[in-house]
Amino acid sequence: MKTGLVVDGDYVYEEEKHLTVLKTSLFFANDGFTAYDCKGQLVFRVDSYGPDARDKAEVVLMDAHGRCLLTVRKKRPSLHHRWEGFLGERTEGQKPIFSVKRSSIIGRCGMTVEVFNNPGLEYQIEGNFGQRNCTILNAAKESVAEIKRKVDASTNVVLGKDVFLLSLKPGFDGAFAMGLVLVLDQINGDDYVENDEAEMIPTTED
DSSP: OOBSOOSOGGGOOSSOEEEEEEEOOOSSSSOOEEEEOTTSOEEEEEOOOHHHHHHTTEEEEEETTSOEEEEEEEOSSOTTOOEEEEESSOOTTOOOSEEEEESOSSSSOOEEEEETTSTTOEEEEEEEGGGTEEEEEOTTSOEEEEEEEOEETTTTEEOOTTEEEEEEOTTBOHHHHHHHHHHHHHHHHHHHHHHHHHHSSOOTTO
16 A cells, blocks of 8 residues: 555555645745644644744654654755755754755756665656645656645635645655655745845746
């Protein structure tokens, strides 16, 4: 049943799972997140890490009870915006379990996710996270998870970008997928800041 990298088996579901993800602050480009299942139960959270923690370029994904599941950290220096994922709360000298990098340093292309200790296991992330429209594909180009805008069922209105859906195919680890969301959010925020400083206008993705 379990396919690919598993951060925590508790988040590998037998049926397709849809999580509602909310950004929990609008004060900074990258702030906290909460993720809920269809019953409104809290599944994941990332406490607001604000500007001070953001300088450290490290974000921790927790379960509903505050247990650290995964740490994502920006690797410096890196031409490709490379991020690495570590099991639990990262410690000095700990080896990463996966890395995420841009497929190209020119333009806004997709992302490549390399899984360590499992040769041949690789994922591609295609789409535009700034518009909440991304697909995570396995090596066979099959969709294993999607990020998309959420529609209010009662009014059929598309909600703002700070509320979106993370849809998981059966067997794909939700904690791993949520870790990739955190990396995408960080990269998207970095792009906004870099372009804003260079051109003084927001990018089309933001």
